[in-house]
Amino acid sequence: MKNFEFKNPTKILFGEGQIAKVSSEVPADAKILLLFGGGSIKKNGIYEQVMSALEGFDVVEFGGIPANPEYAILMEALEVIKTKNITYLLAVGGGSVIDGTKFLSAAAEYDGDEPWDLLEKRIPTLKGMPFGTVLTLPATGSEMNSGAVITRADTKQKLTMGGAGLFPVFSILDPTVVKSIPQRQLANGLADSFTHVLEQYMTYPIGALLQDRIAEGIMQSLIEVAPVIMKDPTDYKAAANFMWCCTMALNGLIQKGVPTDWAIHMMGHELTALYGIDHARTLAILTGSHYEYNLETKREKLAQYATRVWGVTEGSVDEKAKAGIEKTVGFFHSIGIDTKLSDYTDDYKGTGAEIAKRLTDRGMTGLGEHRSLTPADAEKIVEMSY
């Protein structure tokens, strides 16, 4: 096991009816900016629940944060924060709204001239404006971690940011929100959280027994609830497990003491930037190819995964490893997610080279747990995903 440091101070309020507690978590004298996305919260009752809980509080609204939160729009919200003397942010939404709120938390307390530097120059945020979240879409785990991914349309960039100051003060996870999520987003959430676990698990054995078991347990639980969720999102038991698995998949715990990969995400972000493909689906496109390409270095963990998570007991280590890859691709298909780039765009030729170039331009020359994958490797992996 590697040495590690772990601290996650976010308070979780989990379960049906917990949204009403938002009023006890926000300071009474806060001037709140309520941030949300395309307005679905005004149709599914969540907005009413939040506003009813916040009766008597001073609340300003800012809606319209898009999937892949866009810098230009967030800069408008930052202007509102400054002109309205906002002191507390409340994200009501999924990963995009929460990530956008994290950017605003950092930018509101940032002294520099150009908030984009927080991403471009990778400046960690040690203290941001305090914020809470009401999660409406289980997927990214952003509700219990300190990272964010922000998109900038004019430069076609999608960059990460973070820092110990960017944990939500609290996050409310009410599984009944799952029932009003469209099928496509449910499938995305399942694929996204499943791949989050894979990225922190599918590397090489390092003797972190418990981290492996927890990662496997999250994947086993997601596999168990996935067909139920896709068929009947009103099933509270399945929705609750789905929601808690998504949070636990990326709250920092399972990555402690182990090597992590994240190459699928690095390449996937480029696919989203180039084609606008849903984040989770870019991961599904690349996962099988990435593991096939790196079979040699990942075979022990792939075989362990095949055995423990999918019950594959027959065959050599290589055969089990390959069975593990097949099962993973089959899992994506089972929730209605296509796994080839050509399923999403006819304009896929040359994408491998384009992504290699973009990674090179960004200086990202060593991807994966060994930091050994070159842009040329990425090119081949993307080509295997056509």
Next chain:
Amino acid sequence: MKNFEFKNPTKILFGEGQIAKVSSEVPADAKILLLFGGGSIKKNGIYEQVMSALEGFDVVEFGGIPANPEYAILMEALEVIKTKNITYLLAVGGGSVIDGTKFLSAAAEYDGDEPWDLLEKRIPTLKGMPFGTVLTLPATGSEMNSGAVITRADTKQKLTMGGAGLFPVFSILDPTVVKSIPQRQLANGLADSFTHVLEQYMTYPIGALLQDRIAEGIMQSLIEVAPVIMKDPTDYKAAANFMWCCTMALNGLIQKGVPTDWAIHMMGHELTALYGIDHARTLAILTGSHYEYNLETKREKLAQYATRVWGVTEGSVDEKAKAGIEKTVGFFHSIGIDTKLSDYTDDYKGTGAEIAKRLTDRGMTGLGEHRSLTPADAEKIVEMSY
């Protein structure tokens, strides 16, 4: 899954060499009271590591906190805190030293006349004096939770206390400390952490899939490392997994959203109070009897445990459940822990009735996950453990 709230702000610094970082975690202007136990830290090099890291800090020492931290001794330490204007506590030890430090953290900020009221009247501590820990004995999980158990000799009491203000600010977990722990304490740590998981898991199914998987994963990992640890405590991989499992067993995570039992602990505390038997061994004495006595209400989880943790695949649910109990008792034996009260004292007759009386006197009339076990039930369980 039940509704829950979860927040655990303790910062963990895990791994070889982390003790040196204590200086970056304690405020530079702190006046520190360093608390420890019987002095083993002065023989195994841990004291030197801590003091060397704290060079330049203002440190007062208080040693001699016994196993089952004793109120009278802690009151002497409280006097030191007050007369020396201490502002920060540093526990260097195992669960007893850390629990004692939690009591001091609470008592130092307590306004009432009689600090024992914190336990007797169950007053939660929302803000205590800040404290960190350097763990020298993996077992209780106290290094990452907000609870403590304090003993009072003159009244033969052993009571619990806690509150959101009693999480350590930081805890340093260096697995190399394991190599200087005596065999008896290693076995105690394994049995203690294993039983902590059982108490939060062995109840009735409530559909918390991930909590079950994590609990099972901790137990699987402990079973895997136990023989290695007992044979060779210098094995870093085994020591690291042992240490992290003990912490994860009782940091609050696996109890969220599920019913918990804790009857074994309630009865076990009485055995320690009466006979001075090591805490972990009282748990091992009672576990088998408790599960046999409550087979009817725990059979589904016992059978799931037998299958997932011990690989028992044959037989009816009842047969699997019974096999699970046998495997558990066998696990205690495998690490050299006796599981009958008569192995520890010849004076065991009447203990069941005595414990029933003590529980009655304390108003503890409903033990277990259904709060349905009476003192008369406890009497029978203890008698089954003779």
